[in-house]
Amino acid sequence: MKGIVLFLAVALTSGLLMASAVNLPGVPVDFEVDDKVLSAIADDISERLAKEYVTYLKTGIETAAFKKLTQQLAKSHSQKDIFTRNMPDLEPRDSFFVCVACRSVMRVFIRTIREEEGELHGEGSSALMKDFAMDFCRRLNLQTEEVCEGLIDSNLPSVEYIMRNSESDSQSFCSLFMEFSFCNTGTNQDYNWTLTVDDSVQPLTSSKSDTDRYSESDLKICQFTDIHHDPLYEPGSLASCAEPMCCQRNKDTVEGTSEAAGYWGDYRDCDLPWHTFESALNHAVANHKCDYVYQTGDIVDHMVWATSVEKNTAVLTKVSQRLNEAFGDVPVYPCIGNHEPHPLNLFSPEGVPDEISTKWLYEHLYNDWSKWLPAETKETILKGGYYTVSPKPGFRIIALNSNDCYTDNFWLYHSGTDKIPQLQWFHDTLLAAEKAGEYVHVLTHIPSGDGTCWSVWAREFNRCITRFSSTISGIFTGHSHKDEIFVYYSEQGHATAVAWNGGAVTTFSNKNPNYRVYDVSQTSHVITNHRTFIFNVTEANLTPDEEPKWFEEYQFMNEFTEDTSPAGIDKLLDELASNPELMRKYWRFRVTQGDPYLKGGCDRTCLAGSLCRAAVTVNTETKRCEELRAKLYAALDNEGNTTPGDGGNTTPGDGGSSPGTTPGDEDDGGGGSATLTLLSISSLLAIVLATRLSF
Ligand SMILES: *[C@@H]1O[C@H](CO)[C@@H](O)[C@H](O)[C@H]1NC(C)=O
């Protein structure tokens, strides 16, 4: 019995499964007023639901109250978004639903499974648990049968183990899971540790500035991130389906219609066909002399309900081999994304039973990667999927497994302290690099300010970045599928480092495929410039028989600034805030000028979200972000009401998944007027739900 509930909790209720792509530090500033009320309402509803479920499990009788409650809840959320968006990007009504579902599932679980006298306690009841989970899925209209079943089957064993071996109650479990919303009711002290950080040098007294500028002799580093190759992609198949990812099926009925997937990829919720990946590699090889290649994670597609060891390892190896073929002697330095494991997002600690351990993945990746990495990297890769390597004297790469901070990685709920060793190793490796006079590049899939990156981990990561700001020359990230930058700050507010987020090779969702070439100083290894290459998906699909026309979308230094030091990029953020036209340009590049995005436009909330985000590297620290937001709003007010490009796309959660709709404006994460309106709608909804349910 076990897992059911938990699985539910886990797999289903969250957006977690899906993962990936978008993030946003949303930073809800105006949520405080309503949080307690919302949380109390969510608690009340989840208590009722849990109680009714327990009764149903005990007696098999569906009371009228039970039916009414589950029917109401089933209607209260958007089926697709709860799976395809990250938690922080959910509309308030969906957050509310997920919070209620999470808490009630955890309650049922704790009562019936963990407690000795619970109805589902004991061994041998896995089938029963699965029945329960499927029932929950159907009743609350979570997803299609196939998707629910796939997720349940793959997540149940790990979730069950985690739940049985942790002490969390329903509120604290869901708090961490939804760290960034009203559902968070406080901090469990076991989840608030600090690292030992070397303090032998004087703290910074100003932002890091005066770094090397662009020179013709700079190294070229090519970045491919979020490849998300879908081996089942079928041109002509249905591109707007009910599942979280499409473009695989129903070719016979939709081919030739507007519902059909394009040959070179599709803006709808679809991943990358193989021939498009090859096209990207061919273009890069023919046009650039890459000295090194960075591959920053997420090779596996978004068919999150149908992962398997066989499928994932086949795709991982195929992509690695193709990279190797394309680049020959040029080393490819990879890091792990959240999509690599099966089940999705789950990275176990060492020492758990083999059937739920991530060991197989680390072993597999080491084998794939050993053509580029020295044997010394094996130990840490097998331990936790991270490593360090020095490609040449004076230069070091540290590749982290950022899934330690990912709140969709349920193993976080098993233990917070087993996330210390990797970060402490990160610190120690930086200290050794400093002593050796080396400059360091950090590769890490998830940007630390992401709303789904656990804030305690991010805070301690930031302390390392601040301490070693003169050693760290660049941070390279992915995950959000956006072309964007993140500025790191010390506690005193000095800019210490910049993370360069490389967009995505996949089109998922609404974007053009892209890769990136950085210019990097030969001596200090700072990034002095970069060029981003894309093709137009709409145009490429008009001529399936011709290679896509890749082109240089822009050069950073020409469009924004030649001063790429942390101080220079921090200054750029102020310029973006005071110059809305420049900010609109930043946004267009941010979304790789995908046609659906450009059609939808970016209103003030969206612009502010895109900017604000660039100043957040711990999702709870938003002072600089708020400052920039206020400045941008003032600048927009000055522009008057007839703003070009203000597409009026004020409805976050539009999903962007069906044809004809604009992409969801997932960047307004909170604070804007649109969000406030939605929040009050959701409070209303909550109250209505609550009162109508008071039987
Ligand atoms: C967590 O620890 C930090 C540093 O020790 C402390 O400043 C903070 O107040 C703690 N947070 C909570 C919620 O206990």
Ligand SMILES: *[C@@H]1O[C@H](CO)[C@@H](O)[C@H](O)[C@H]1NC(C)=O
């Ligand atoms: C992409 O191509 C289509 C079709 O030619 C065109 O309508 C659209 O404007 C192009 N998009 C961009 C951003 O240039």
